[in-house]
Amino acid sequence: MTIWDRVWQRKPVESASAPLPARSVDEGHIGYLRGLLFTLKEFEVFEELTDLLIAASRFDEAAIAACFVADGGYVDALARLDQPLDTPETLALAIAQLEQRGAVSGEYEEAANALAELLYRHGLLDQLLTRADPGDGTAGDHFAAMRAADVLIERQRTGEAIDVLLAQSANSGAQHAEVGQRAVALLLDTGRFEQALAVLCDRADSGDWDADEQCARLLVEHGRLRQLRARADSGSWHARQLLSSLLADRSDFVELRERADAGDVLAARRLAEALAANGQEDELRRRAATGDRAAAQYLADLLIADDETAQAACILQASSDAGDLLAAELLDQLNMEGNLQPNVSQN
Template identity: 25%
Template sequence: MSALRVGEGGGSDRRAARGPGGRELGGQASVDWGRWFGPAGRTDYDRYARQYVQRLLDEGRIEELRSAALTGTALARARLAEFYAAQGRIEELRELAGTENARLALLLAGTLADTMAGQDGLEAAVAVLKVRLEIREKDARDQLIELLRAQDRVEEAVTFLQARPDENDYAGWHLLVHLLLVQGRIEDVRAMAGDSARPYARSSVADIFAEQGRIEELRALAAPGHTGLALLLARTLAGQGRVDEGIAVMQERVDANEEYARDWLIDLLVEQGRADQAVTVLEGMPYAPYTSISTAPINVARVLDEQGRAEDAIRILRTRGPAPRQLAALLAGQGRTDEAVQVLDRAMADAKHSSVIEELAEVLAELLIEHGRIDELHTRAETGHRAFGVRLAAYLAEPGRTG
């Protein structure tokens, strides 16, 4: 049963980041958007998380990995469980797996007993798989289902999980949905989606339908008013190459004036690299300067810049901002450093909160250093915000710096 070996997984993914539909992210971008506004999407975030966790393992930084696991980083928790099991650190593994979902642990023990040698080996394998199921690792779930099917125990597992439902047993409930689908019991799954005792049930079942490409089942759940599920349906359609259908789904929600529908339609268009359509939707949105929390202008500017249209991106941020950090980065990337400095100075003057002012000052200090304007940073350090002096001191402390 190699699929259930302790310690598998977690390898570093060194492929170029790509968005939905295979579009490479940032290929022609004039600025590093990951630096100025975080990863372009979930694909990038997951890739960075895997690389970070693998680096901690490779460098033996287990205490840092433990800290990440205890603060809720799912991937770190799974890899730490595997590390503890491989090292035979059963007490620490018990603590990490916790005592919740005792019924799930009992099911796993019965399923794995014939494949594991010794009580410690069985306990370690159960604990690792329990952790991985709790954080919804697809590989762990699929491996368990494969093993249950090989043992002809799917019906037994379904009966066991249904016997005493626990509304807090998310991992067991999630596994049950998948097992029911393996048996073709779609009506039971539909009923579970409407379970009033589980407020997360509808969206969880929708996630599973999306993962399995069950478009019509997903469409039935994405009823009017469920805008987030409509976006999930649209993205699933796009993932199947049915991009126009997905866009039409979100356009219907825009026409119905559902909350967030315009923003999410723009997200979908950006993910598909449809910059001009995204611009059209954006420019049709009402805009209230300094009160809007929408990230749509930044997302549209990002895709424009990725397509080599930096000037169009600058226009969007000038007219649909405020996004001073991103606008300054774009301007500086086009050699318009003076304008970039003016944007940040103006934003600092308009800011109401000290934390925002400090962040903008740090960005401005970094920009001045990158463009060799150290004398100007010296002047600002003497007369301006303390962040200028802090960054200048750090710069001068670098090896080989003299001022």
């Protein structure tokens, strides 16, 4: 089923709540407007569509449409539902409809997001907390967790907001990384660095690439070189990258060589870059001869700069024969354009 088909065929969810008097609507026209909005992103039809849906008491669909438009940049789109949902009866109906829609296969994300937005706009913190609670072995609702945190922060209860976000983050693993990121930001804003670092490390170890980068950067910023080394040794790509850069910037070539010789390709590249910058061609030759691809590439750069293209081609050919794809690409450049000087330092 295409996106258009799904949008066109979406049916209203029957609510267990007592229905309100509703005007009959042209389903074909609603489907047409829905297609224009959700598929073609013609936001100018939003008001007409929501007016029809609200008139039919289909508040769940109106709320989902409003969230879609809000995500498109019309941040005040949800305000269109404030007046229709200003009574306990209509608000309860809208909540019931969204809860039922969330139980339909393929509808959860849209419904949960819209429901969290409605609960937030109406200040229903208890309901947000209930939905966010990852109890009974469930993951909890990350939309509700984010909006519950908003309400708590607005009420000067930042510590509780952090607890809600941390609970959700711990149960979502590498999914919904924005929850963990928000928790970390609040921890740092409130001076809880050690806890923020622990959260980042846990998320990084669970596969969160952005958390791995932020964790490594925080370690560098706070001078935690020992912890940075430990994370680099445990396989963190960002820790290896930043540690190699730090060692090169400090001209600590002893440790940089040790890490390169141990198989750290990021350290090997920074070492080769530093050797080339200092004109240490002999060491680059020795390292290239042992199979160091970065050394071979930077050595070729030096040779080409000295108009020794034939030697550079030999170096690149040997590295290419050993499986170095970048060397093969540079060699192709030399073969096609004799005067071309590939800049391996940009790769």
